[in-house]
Amino acid sequence: MSRICNRLRECRLVWYSKRTKNQMATEDQFEETKEMEVMEQKKVSLMRAFVERQDPTSKDVDDLMIRRFLRARGLDIEQGSSLFLKCLKWRRSFVPNGLISESEITSNLAHKKVFLQGLDKRGRPIVVSFGSKHLPKKEKGGVEEFKRFVVYTLDRICARMPAGQEKFVAIQDMEGWGYYSNSDTRGCLAALSILQDNYPERLGKMYLVHVSSVFMAAWKLVYPFIDSNTKKKIVFVENKKLKSTLLEDIDESQLPEIYGGKQPLVPIEES
Template sequence: MTVTETVAPVQAQTKAAAEATTSTWTPPPGRLGNLTPVQEAALVKVAAELRAEGAFVEARHDDATLLRFLRARKFDVLKTKDMLLASEKWRKEFGVDELVRTFDFPELEEVDKYYPQYYHKMDKSGRPVYIERIGNLNMKALYACTSQDRLLKRLVVEYESFLTSRLAACAAAEGHPVETSLTILDLGGVSLSNFIRVKDYVFAATSIGQNMYPECMGAFYIINAPWTFTAVWAAIRPWLDEVTAAKVQIVGGPRVYRPLLLAQIDADCLPAEFGGTCACAGGCSLSDMGPWNPEGNKTASASPIASALTEKLAAPAPTEVIDVPVNGQVLSV
């Protein structure tokens, strides 16, 4: 396919995205429906170059995905292509497609006691809300019921579910594309020693999120930040690129963070412990409540990724594999 042949479908998809928007919603800059001529040319070029090298994956490299990587590399085509190729190489080595088809996480309830990590409903912009709490972190108890390797595998499967299931459900509910999440990291009760013990996992999760699933985080609120977090932030900050770091807002206790969160999230979508009114049966952290799962989990033992896995199990396994030498690098969503 020539560059000229590639331009027409991209322009058609861009026009369709623009026409699909409602009168009250406009695509943010750098998204389909709101591209500058330079950005659109970069999209065409990176797609054409990937195709020319036999590295274009039809199942994944749609325009929205290519634009996520382009935004992460400020629309530099060469850097974007390197990032995409590094991502494809990592997917093969990590076994992402096989994980999505087969991974199960029966230790979910036990892990939730020590390190809750969960999606819960949407914010006022239609973005899935993702919450992590590390104040009750007990590394000995956590790693007695799971391992860092399994936590990272769960993280990757959740990213895949986020992209293929959660965002699509939120977009359908809102009537316009949704591409990012709102993250809440609760540090209430956390100690510096707790963070030091979990830093290896946080670093690995940061690496995966930032370079394998770029531009998925729309806003990041770190709440209940203790004074010792200055040292923690000094350790985390070098791991983040400037775009990611700019999205992080560090705030103190309930008097500060509750009005801030409620300005972003309706009270009935925000768990009561954070100042909202939601109190899901069995606990919000195990409910997986949202447009992707409107009735929530019926039992506490239900897995938050079960519906996405079921959908993937019914689909044929991808057959295209990328194995190319690359130069690239690898925060939870």
């Protein structure tokens, strides 16, 4: 009997020891996270002071936007400031009226290639785009109109972010892409540049679905231009695991119908 009691005491001591260690580890992680947040906020304040001296219009921007550019450059204030100031200059030149009107992108809207509806399990808006519906040879505005369409799309997504949310999820469907009528590496690079340079830390995850060998050949050309942060967010989805993979992050009620969910597709301009 005494042996059993001693054994129980030993088990309790081991359990309390593990519990204490786990609790201490959790507390250490909490303190470390708190310190990181304090450090990050200090850097945001320093970056704000710097960019406001360089460009007074920076005063109209909130701290969240400053933080996104800072994070995009690994919390390096100098590099984050440079990226941010270039974005402000680009925005004034490319979007002088503050927004892209639908009358400026009629050819791209006519092909119904981008849809916006639903939220993933983390509250991020879901955008679905179809590579086969991008027809650069038939779009009169050429690459310049496509670039305006990209900005229109990103602005519309950002405008529909739920309170407290900064990122979106993209499902890029490449089925049927790669033929002469819709192959557009130049357009892909232009869209990538706009996203990375002017909307940093907005993409939460991108699912590439129905990927073909033709697309993979073009992917090798585009891949070197993708920054490390964006690369981490891109997921290639196997056709046989399409629905199950998407359901890991998206509830069935929010998943587009074409992927086995219950959410009908809504064109970006009607969202």
